[in-house]
Amino acid sequence: MGALTFKRGIHPSHSKDFTEKKPIKIYTPKGDLVFPMQQHIGAPCKPLVKKGDTVLLGQKIGEAQGFVSSPIHSSISGTVKAIQDVLHPNGSKVQAIVIENDGQYTEIDTMIGRDDYKQLSKEELLEIIKEAGIVGMGGATFPTFIKLSPPPDKKIDYIMVNGAECEPYLTSDHRIMLEETDRVVKGLQIILHMFPGAKGVIGIEDNKRDAIAAMEQAVEGIDNISIASLKTKYPQGAEKQLIYSITKREVPTGGLPADVGCIVQNIDTVVAIHRAVLRGRPLMRRIVTVSGGAIKEPQNFKVRIGTSYRELIEAAGGFTEEPSKVISGGPMMGLALFSIDVPVIKGSSSILCLTKDETKVMNERNCIRCGKCVSICPMNLLPADLNKYAIHNEDDLFVQYKGMNCIECGACSYICPSKRHLTHSIRTTKRTIMAKKKK
């Protein structure tokens, strides 16, 4: 059977050879750990501790505020040094709790695992997941308990685990599938316990043959879980594209995966669910790929949330040359940083330090209407036209040409021979129109 796929898309070079064969290395932090109160989409958390307090590993230090929010826990034991505004990987300043590490890693005694998760009800499991502060770890950081609570009228028949990892350079999901194979399966089984009628599918791009083989072996004999081999193509890991590849269902415009009976979870998120339920541990760590041409020894690290990017870069041997760009996340959708003095948060999938050659900054030229952006847009939009309407502030035409459907995957900008900032202008216009609507 051929690999499953969606229509259109692009084939950027993988650049995964830096780290795909590097086993996950556990990194022990040296300096203070910083916990921004905003590590998820939604309302920021309220600090539960004050300066001078002693905190334990696993202790909740930030309380969720509002419905779309998720609590934050300390990943070390130590003393609260300060509560102050810090630079967030997204470039903004947010309130954070700075904790001095006592190096003891003294655990709080409330982290109790449940081997008998099958005795728990869906509501009890959701409560555990919510309290553990689990969010989508692919980068979007949407609270997981909400994703796992679809409206009651939607029948869910697929729980998908997103192991596509289609962003170049990123290998953290790949390594998890190889090294924590059983935890992925267990995590998925826990979710399937909440959705008894659903089938579990783990979608993996076919450039990770070893991961496909490992996962296939792990699910052997499990009736309700299968592995889907996906064609290596960007953006295979975009939620809507992944669902289409596996089920040929299209998530309706403005709709959610649940509208077509699907729930999609990132690999690391599934492992986090496993740890939360079976071991009672809140979300305190994640896997981060530190890579790029400017990094001496690219690595996959298992990191305590709150660790500084600078420390991780140093742990990867530091720079071979001054990077031209530092990116939090993948090169297609990640955010460029102007400083590496930011902490790892729940959504930090990677730190990429790219050389001038890897991330050439090129001048925009006239659109020649070559139509390449049209031929690759996974949403079947007309990026060249949308770009034109965006630049001329023609909001009506922008909406008429369906610009609001853009998933901002970056494929059009990538392919454009005139190096136009298509994704950027479309993204900005989308934001402006949404803001106007709210008024």
Next chain:
Amino acid sequence: MTDQYIVSSSPHIRSNESVDRIMRHVVIALLPATVFGIYHFGIRAFIITLICIAACVGAESLYQFLTKRTVTIGDFSAVVTGLLLALNLPHTVPYWLPIVGGVVAIIIVKQLFGGLGQNFMNPALGARAFLLISFTGLMTRWEVDGISAATPLGMIKDGVTDLPSVANTFFGFIGGCIGETSVVALVLGGIYLIAKKIINWRIPVFYIGTVVILSILLGGRGLDMTYVGYQVFGGGLMIGAFYMATDYASSPITRTGQVIMGLGCGILTSVIRIYGGYPEGVSFAILIMNLFVPLIDRFTIPRVFGEVAKNEK
């Protein structure tokens, strides 16, 4: 904060695609036809070609210099226009004519409308039409080896029966413009462009296909394959279908639109050839369709992924 890295919007990596690369591929694709044209029509064809390219590149740089714009001749698009213009001229024209053509193509059709990507009609074709109307005699003097040689389509129009063989028409050993006679050379280049994903197959296939069908239906000779052969191989159809109708700036960007463009060009070409005064309809067919492109694009916005009924599953 000591470090300062470049901060820009994603994506942070770009492909190697470039305008220069695309234009270079077009030049490469046109080489077989150019070489054949020079071989077939002689040194004059070569000189005309050089003048055309020089005129276009010169006009572009001069205009951009005078209007204080960035000079963009390095993107090869003026070279492509010059080459296309040359291939659309008879080799018998006086040497000043290509200069006029080049200036019209670059300055009037391209730059005055905003330059690369903004022209609403193909510059080379616009210039050709201008020359054809203004200097009809000079533009329709066909010779091969110094002997006047009408094009097969012209002969059919005039009721001449002593036509060259279809095979000669196919390979290009007939009268015509420098680069339009050899079907083999043009198709070879066209396939190259499609293979390199510079153009897609829709416009040429629908264009040529429509001409084939309409020649049978409207030509009045039924399934006379010789006649159809002349219609398809004899005039500017090949160069028009592969290189002119597919001009990025003046052809639709949507897939459906490209099909409509091909169909429209095919219908107009056949109608002009069969019912019109000119023996050849390709140039005007494409130019007329160019005018409809904005309209075609507007009415063929594709169905967005996810545009399905909400309750559908």
